[in-house]
Amino acid sequence: MTAPSSPEGGVQGWVSSVLAQEEMPALLRLLPELGQDLSEIEEHIQASLPTSYPFLGEAAAFATATGGKRLRALLMAVAFRALGSPETTTIQPLAAAIQLIHTATLVHDDVIDHAELRRGKPSVLRAFGTPAAIVAGDYLFVRAFQLAARYTPAIILRCGEACAELAQGEMMQENSRFDLTLGRERYLKIVNLKTASIVSAGLACMGMVHDEPGARVEALAQYGDAVGTAFQIQDDLLDIYGDPDETGKPLFSDFREGIPTLLSLDAYARLDGRERSEFERLFTARRKRPAELLRLKELTEVAGARALTETEAMRQVDRGVRALQELPGGPYRDLLERIARGVVSRRY
Amino acid sequence: MTAPSSPEGGVQGWVSSVLAQEEMPALLRLLPELGQDLSEIEEHIQASLPTSYPFLGEAAAFATATGGKRLRALLMAVAFRALGSPETTTIQPLAAAIQLIHTATLVHDDVIDHAELRRGKPSVLRAFGTPAAIVAGDYLFVRAFQLAARYTPAIILRCGEACAELAQGEMMQENSRFDLTLGRERYLKIVNLKTASIVSAGLACMGMVHDEPGARVEALAQYGDAVGTAFQIQDDLLDIYGDPDETGKPLFSDFREGIPTLLSLDAYARLDGRERSEFERLFTARRKRPAELLRLKELTEVAGARALTETEAMRQVDRGVRALQELPGGPYRDLLERIARGVVSRRY
Numbered sequence: 061m062t063a064p065s066s067p068e069g070g071v072q073g074w075v076s077s078v079l080a081q082e083e084m085p086a087l088l089r090l091l092p093e094l095g096q097d098l099s100e101i102e103e104h105i106q107a108s109l110p111t112s113y114p115f116l117g118e119a120a121a122f123a124t125a126t127g128g129k130r131l132r133a134l135l136m137a138v139a140f141r142a143l144g145s146p147e148t149t150t151i152q153p154l155a156a157a158i159q160l161i162h163t164a165t166l167v168h169d170d171v172i173d174h175a176e177l178r179r180g181k182p183s184v185l186r187a188f189g190t191p192a193a194i195v196a197g198d199y200l201f202v203r204a205f206q207l208a209a210r211y212t213p214a215i216i217l218r219c220g221e222a223c224a225e226l227a228q229g230e231m232m233q234e235n236s237r238f239d240l241t242l243g244r245e246r247y248l249k250i251v252n253l254k255t256a257s258i259v260s261a262g263l264a265c266m267g268m269v270h271d272e273p274g275a276r277v278e279a280l281a282q283y284g285d286a287v288g289t290a291f292q293i294q295d296d297l298l299d300i301y302g303d304p305d306e307t308g309k310p311l312f313s314d315f316r317e318g319i320p321t322l323l324s325l326d327a328y329a330r331l332d333g334r335e336r337s338e339f340e341r342l343f344t345a346r347r348k349r350p351a352e353l354l355r356l357k358e359l360t361e362v363a364g365a366r367a368l369t370e371t372e373a374m375r376q377v378d379r380g381v382r383a384l385q386e387l388p389g390g391p392y393r394d395l396l397e398r399i400a401r402g403v404v405s406r407r408y
Numbered sequence: 409m410t411a412p413s414s415p416e417g418g419v420q421g422w423v424s425s426v427l428a429q430e431e432m433p434a435l436l437r438l439l440p441e442l443g444q445d446l447s448e449i450e451e452h453i454q455a456s457l458p459t460s461y462p463f464l465g466e467a468a469a470f471a472t473a474t475g476g477k478r479l480r481a482l483l484m485a486v487a488f489r490a491l492g493s494p495e496t497t498t499i500q501p502l503a504a505a506i507q508l509i510h511t512a513t514l515v516h517d518d519v520i521d522h523a524e525l526r527r528g529k530p531s532v533l534r535a536f537g538t539p540a541a542i543v544a545g546d547y548l549f550v551r552a553f554q555l556a557a558r559y560t561p562a563i564i565l566r567c568g569e570a571c572a573e574l575a576q577g578e579m580m581q582e583n584s585r586f587d588l589t590l591g592r593e594r595y596l597k598i599v600n601l602k603t604a605s606i607v608s609a610g611l612a613c614m615g616m617v618h619d620e621p622g623a624r625v626e627a628l629a630q631y632g633d634a635v636g637t638a639f640q641i642q643d644d645l646l647d648i649y650g651d652p653d654e655t656g657k658p659l660f661s662d663f664r665e666g667i668p669t670l671l672s673l674d675a676y677a678r679l680d681g682r683e684r685s686e687f688e689r690l691f692t693a694r695r696k697r698p699a700e701l702l703r704l705k706e707l708t709e710v711a712g713a714r715a716l717t718e719t720e721a722m723r724q725v726d727r728g729v730r731a732l733q734e735l736p737g738g739p740y741r742d743l744l745e746r747i748a749r750g751v752v753s754r755r756y
Contacts, residue, residue, distance in 0.1 A: 113576040113601075115583060168546060172539045191520045191582045194542065198516060199575040201546065205553040206568035209561045216557035216564075220550055227547040228461040234539045235463060253461075 074129045074406075075399070087395050097137040097148045098130055104156035108203040119188045119196035120203075123167050124160070126179045132158045132262055135287065135399065139266040139280055142392035151269055154215070157207035158262040161223055164200035165230070167193055172234065173317060180308030215265050222261035229254025238318035238344045240328040247325055248289065256288030279386030283396065286380030291403045293373040296321035298407070300357055301366070306408040312353040318343065322372055324356075326365035335359055373404045422477045422754075423747070435743050445485040445496045446478055452504035456551040467536045467544035468551070471515050472508070474527045480506045480610055483635065483747065487614040487628055490740035499617055502563070505555035506610040509571060512548035513578070515541055520582065521665060528656030563613050570609035577602025586666035586692045588676040595673055596637065604636030627734030631744065634728030639751045641721040644669035646755070648705055649714070654756040660701040666692065670720055672704075674713035683707055721752045 076091060105124055111117040133155040137148045148155075169175070170183040171193045177183060185193040201223075208216050232250045236242050263284035267277035298307050299314050300323060314321050324343060331339050339359045342352050360366065380400045387393050424439060453472055459465040481503040485496045496503075517523070518531040519541045525531060533541040549571075556564050580598045584590050611632035615625035646655050647662050648671060662669050672691060679687050687707045690700050708714065728748045735741050 111572065111576050113580050116576050116579040119579075165546075168542050172542055192579060194516050194520055195575050195578050195582070198513075198545070198549065199572060201549055202568055202571040202575065206565055206572070209564035209568060213557045217554055220554035220557060223550040224459065224547060224554070227543050227550065228459050228464050230543050231464040231467075231540060232461050234543070 074408075075134065075402075077406075086391055087398060090391055090395060093141075094134065094137055097152070098133060100148070101130070101133045101137070101152045101155045101159070104153050104207065105159060108156065108160070108207060111199070115188075115192070116196060116199055119184055119192045120199050122187060123163050123184045123196060123200060126181050126183075128163075128179060130159060131291065131399075131403075132162055132259055135259065135284065135396070136262050136266055138392050138395050138399065139263050139283075139387075140270065142387050142390065142396060143266065143270045143272060143276075144388060145270060151266060153207045154211060154219075154265055154269070155262070157204040157219065158258060160200050160204035160207065161219075161226075161258060164197045164204065165226060167197040167200065169230070171197070172230075173313075175313075177309055211265070211269070215268050218261050218265060218268070219258075222258040225253040225257040229257070233319065236320055239320055240324065240340060240343060242320045242325060244322065244325060247320060247322060251289050251292045252285065255292040256285045259288035259291075260284035276386050279383045282383035283380045283400070286376045286383065287400050287403055290373045290376040290380065290400065293322060293369060293376065294404050294406060296323055297366070297369060297373070300360065302407065308408070312348075312357070315343065315353050315356050316348055318346075322369040323360050323365045326368045327360040327363040330363040330365065331359060335362065339363075370404070377401055377404055422756075423482065423750075425750075425754075434739055435746060438739055438743060441489075442482065442485055445500070446481060448496070449478070449481045449485070449500045449503045449507070452501050452555065453507060456504065456508070456555055459547070463536075463540070464544060464547055467532055467540045468547050470535060471511050471532045471544060471548060474529050474531075476507075476511075476527060478507060479639065479747075479751075480510055480607055483607065483632065483744070484610050484614055486740050486743050486747065487611050487631075487735075488618065490735050490738065490744060491614065491618045491620060491624075492736060493618060499614060501555045502559060502567075502613055502617070503610070505552040505567065506606060508548050508552035508555065509567075509574075509606060512545045512552065513574060515545040515548065517578070519545070520578075521661075523661075525657055559613070559617070563616050566609050566613060566616070567606075570606040573601040573605040577605070581667060584668055587668055588672065588688060588691060590668045590673060592670065592673060595668060595670060599637050599640045600633065603640040604633045607636035607639075608632035624734050627731045630731035631728045631748070634724045634731065635748050635751055638721045638724040638728065638748065641670060641717060641724065642752050642754060644671055645714070645717060645721070648708065650755065656756070660696075660705070663691065663701050663704050664696055666694075670717040671708050671713045674716045675708040675711040678711040678713065679707060683710065687711075718752070725749055725752055 075094070076088060106121070109117050109120045109124065136151060136155040136158065140148050140151045166178065167184045170178060170185045171190060174185070175183050176186045183193075184196055188196065208219055229250050229252070233254060236246070236250065260281045261284070264277050264281035267280045296314060299311060299321075302311065304310055314324070328336065328339055328343070339356065342348065342356050345352070348356075377400045381397050384393055384396055387396075423442070424436060454469070457465050457468045457472065484499060484503040484506065488496050488499045514526065515532045518526060518533045519538060522533070523531050524534045531541075532544055536544065556567055577598050577600070580594075581602055584594070584598065608629045609632070612625050612629035615628045644662060647659060647669075650659065652658055662672070676684065676687055676691070687704065690696065690704050693700070696704075725748045729745050732741055732744055735744075
């Protein structure tokens with residue numbers, strides 16, 4: 061089994077690219093410490109993957125090695141330190157578990173979407189086939205729960221509830237394909253369940269492990285929910301306006317798969333007449349040619365949907381930053397704020 | 409959500425059909441109590457399934473409602489009572505978890521095998537589609553782990569390890585398709601991982617919950633491993649010699665899917681000359697006509713593989729029964745022995 065290749069620049073690279081937009085040497089000084097946290101969390105992940113039957117372990121290791129920003133683990137480490145802890149040893153297995161759950165869902169998502177690429181590399185589906193991808197996803201879930209077993213029942217249940225919500229969100233999204241009447245509220249509900257819930261649970265658990273009062277635990281949950289939501293909205297934006305060389309995935313997958321996002325929902329709501337019918341006809345087509353995908357993008361811009369979506373992402377970030385006021389002030393809290401703002405300015 | 413329809417005659421029907429072969433009124437008297445245990449375990453299962461998004465909950469409930477013998481839960485309840493406990497309240501959530509894990513793997517297995525039928529009814533795959541079947545399987549796993557969260561880390565880890573082994577066994581089986589050189593030993597290893605391990609873990613945990621000494625915990629594990637293995641071997645036999653009206657599934661699925669079992673491995677090992685090549689050619693064909701499936705059955709009989717397989721099943725049962733000597737004597741221990749023997753005489 062080979063060690064996972066670090067994504068371009070790794071987490072530190074990603075964080076410093078988020079930070080480098082402004083001068084913030086105080087925050088940059090935290091990076092080596094956090095880099096150490098992340099690499100220890102990575103060790104927990106890798107240590108949990110070997111199996112007596114190598115093929116499965118390889119598929120699982122392949123799934124975890126396709127890079128990724130490890131945003132969930134990073135947020136957990138920063139939050140735990142923001143609460144005053146000088147180390148993250150006690151939360152590393154839980155952070156590893158949350159990353160594994162995330163990875164498991166990506167592996168299964170790729171089976172559902174027949175996705176061949178994941179972060180610029182072949183998906184587990186492509187590299188190992190459907191049976192292996194289904195079983196490897198299950199295996200990653202199991203290892204995640206084993207990592208979580210050492211925590212209190214309250215913590216296990218909270219993470220479990222987020223996993224159940226994740227499954228609900230995936231199902232809702234699956235059943236909302238090609239539905240332009242979904243509406244903002246239900247779109248945000250899907251994002252809340254599918255993406256934000258597990259981020260929120262991971263952060264809430266930092267408060268629980270640190271024995272914080274309920275208000276602070278819920279502030280962390282709130283922050284996680286807001287950042288997770290903003291992250292997903294930015295993902296939706298990058299699917300149309302990103303650079304595939306930077307994101308590692310082809311453009312327009314939401315258009316192609318008929319997955320409604322704020323962009324398409326707002327566009328459909330604001331267009332009228334011929335443009336509206338054209339948008340609907342193109343969006344709901346099961347197969348779309350490249351020119352049609354570009355036309356969908358054009359119509360989205362005509363409708364002014366991009367600005368609306370960006371505003372919603374910012375609104376979420378502001379909500380997250382407000383929640384941080386419950387935490388003790390200091391460089392780690394500042395970093396949580398910067399990461400939240402960075403999530404919506406990121407390009408990958 | 410509707411209550412699950414009981415399988416024909418339910419668990420009590422199955423157990424009494426196993427018992428009725430001999431006169432054993434003392435054991436039949438235990439059935440109402442165990443019926444009560446099983447129905448309370450069923451309540452834990454059903455209570456864990458509802459979701460805020462009904463479609464997913466329905467798919468999960470559908471998966472649990474396709475009947476089944478609830479053999480795993482039954483063995484756990486009987487074993488816990490055999491240890492001297494007058495009630496099963498404390499182990500019911502764990503028994504529910506083990507049943508849910510089993511159900512989750514069946515749902516994912518059906519996706520992998522494109523199986524349309526499960527116990528005579530449409531599979532979740534057929535009734536709800538691939539995305540729902542993948543997500544519902546994940547959801548069932550998550551609910552299982554939530555049910556297990558209230559137990560000690562040692563118990564959660566033991567069940568988790570069995571789940572990891574289950575995934576390994578599935579992967580090994582998947583990669584052994586059409587391989588007639590697999591050999592008895594590796595076949596038994598696959599069965600051990602894929603079927604027996606979770607039964608064994610469930611039973612071992614009965615000893616752990618009841619705070620039994622290690623030797624007794626391991627005797628329970630041994631019994632579970634043996635019964636689980638015998639159960640799988642009997643399943644293989646029923647796939648060729650069973651009555652589809654009783655088993656609820658079509659015959660010859662192992663031949664059709666190219667899954668080696670003791671029957672095909674022994675047949676291949678014992679045939680020679682033209683018959684051996686014919687067996688190999690037919691078995692390894694990706695598509696098989698009904699006449700070819702019948703010919704495979706015929707060649708298996710010519711080779712005497714049925715008797716060898718039945719002998720192996722009996723050997724496993726004897727191993728399980730021997731392990732029971734570590735437990736206190738009494739009607740529940742007798743019932744565990746009867747169930748083990750019944751597993752290889754069952755017709756569904």
